[in-house]
Each structure stands twice: as structure tokens, then as C-alpha cells.
Amino acid sequence: MKIQNKFPKFNKDKHNELLSQGWILIKEPKNIITSIIFSIPLMIILGLISWSIINIFSPINLNILQINHGSFSITINPIYILIVFIFIYIHEFIHLICIPNFLTSNNTFLGLTWFGGYAYTEEIINKNLYIKICFMPFLLISVFGVLALGLLGGLTPIIKFLCIMNAIASSVDFLNIILISTQVPNKSKIVMNGNSSYYKKII
Structure with missing residues (x-):
């Protein structure tokens, strides 16, 4: 595993090599901004799912908003910003540990960028594992985490907020799941090249 602050770049030579070997380019957004825009409906759906699970145990109190005579202000404790960034890395670390042999792989990366x-990974993985890698942060934090903390009485306001934010942040992961599920046949392999993904059916 390597740690770096820039997302791996698209490699034209690798692209041509993959195509020559029978890999098929998956149609998908080519940058994070476009992915976020396409993911907005999923943000709403996933946020509402997490919100609904939390409300089973404890109503959400929006006390971060101070509403007075038709106007409002937002009060944010600076420590919350640090906690949010820690949670971003928890989210990414869950992705990371689902990648086989991530510690010893020279083609797997954990990065710090402007979006968090x-x-x-550029390791070749199968379709089902790819979907699992995308799905796990939402499942573990915004579903199982909420259920466990709800049963234990540990859903504090900041934890509720973070679980909902994690669900919203998982929207790009779910967009990837939709793209893979609709374009890639079962029993296929997937490999990455920068922001581009390719698949090849297992023979």
C-alpha cells in the first residue's frame, strides 16, 4: 500500500494495453465533480434511509441550527470539523481493508486530497468484490453502526450527524455500484486506470 496526496492519473499506454487484451471500458463520470452531481438523488435517498433508522431510536434534534424570527444561523464547534475529517478516513479505511492484500500491494493507495x-487499487478484482468494497462503509457505519449505537443508547447528536453525512458521502459509491451492476456481466473482473474502469468476463 502507498500513501499519497494526488489521485493516480490515467495512463494512456495502460489504456491501450488493456484494450488490446480484451478489457472493455466502463461508461462512467470522468471526475469527482461530475460524479457528485450525478449522485445528488442518491444523496437524498441514502440520507433519508440513515435518518429513518436513527429516528427509530431517537428523534433528530437540529440544535446546530439557531432559528430566530424567520432567520437562522449555524453554530459549528471547530472540533466537529476535525471529527468529520476523521470519519472521512474511517469511511475510506473500510474501503481499503476490503481490498485483498492491501498492506502488501504496490498498486493500492490511500490518499489525502482536497475532497478529503x-x-x-489497480489490482484486478471480481465484480462481486468491487460491489462489496463500495457498499461496506454505508452498511457498517450508517446501518449497522446506527443499529448498534441505538440499542446501546449511544446516538449522540454528533454521532447522528456523522452517520447521516456518511450515508450522503456514500452516494458516489452507490453510483459506482449502479454503473457496475448495469454494465458489467456476472463473473467478470474489474481493473482501474486512474478515473477509468475496465471489465473482462472470466473465461
């Missing part, structure tokens, strides 16, 4: 962070 990323986990990325």
Missing part, C-alpha cells in the same frame, strides 16, 4: 481522501 480516497482508497484506490
Whole structure:
């Protein structure tokens, strides 16, 4: 595993090599901004799912908003910003540990970027594992985490906020799941090249 602050770049030579070997380019957004825009409906859906699970145990109190006579202000404790960034890395670390042999792989990366962070691998993985890697942070934090903390009475306001933010942040992961599920046949392998993904059916 390597740690770096820039997302791996698209390699034209690798692209041509993959195509010559029978890999098929997956149609997907080519940058994070476009991915976020396409993911907005998923942000709403996933946020509402997490919100609904939290409300089973404890109503959400929006006390971060101070509303007075038709106007409002937002009070944010600076420590919350640090906690949010820690949670971003927890989210990415969950992705990372789902990648086989991530510690010894020279093609797997954990990065710090302007949008927080990323986990990325150029190892060849199968379709089902790819979907699992995308799905796990939402499942572990915003579903199982909420259920466990709800049963234990540990859903504090900041934890509620972070679980909902994690669900919203998982929207790009779910967009990837949709793209892979609709374009890649079962029993296929997937490999990354920068922001581009390719698949090849297992023979």
C-alpha cells in the first residue's frame, strides 16, 4: 500500500494495453465533480434511509441550527470539523481493508486530497468484490453502526450527524455500484486506470 496526496492519473499506454487484451471500458463520470452531481438523488435517498433508522431510536434534534424570527444561523464547534475529517478516513479505511492484500500491494493507495481522501487499487478484482468494497462503509457505519449505537443508547447528536453525512458521502459509491451492476456481466473482473474502469468476463 502507498500513501499519497494526488489521485493516480490515467495512463494512456495502460489504456491501450488493456484494450488490446480484451478489457472493455466502463461508461462512467470522468471526475469527482461530475460524479457528485450525478449522485445528488442518491444523496437524498441514502440520507433519508440513515435518518429513518436513527429516528427509530431517537428523534433528530437540529440544535446546530439557531432559528430566530424567520432567520437562522449555524453554530459549528471547530472540533466537529476535525471529527468529520476523521470519519472521512474511517469511511475510506473500510474501503481499503476490503481490498485483498492491501498492506502488501504496490498498486493500492490511500490518499489525502482536497475532497478529503480516497482508497484506490489497480489490482484486478471480481465484480462481486468491487460491489462489496463500495457498499461496506454505508452498511457498517450508517446501518449497522446506527443499529448498534441505538440499542446501546449511544446516538449522540454528533454521532447522528456523522452517520447521516456518511450515508450522503456514500452516494458516489452507490453510483459506482449502479454503473457496475448495469454494465458489467456476472463473473467478470474489474481493473482501474486512474478515473477509468475496465471489465473482462472470466473465461
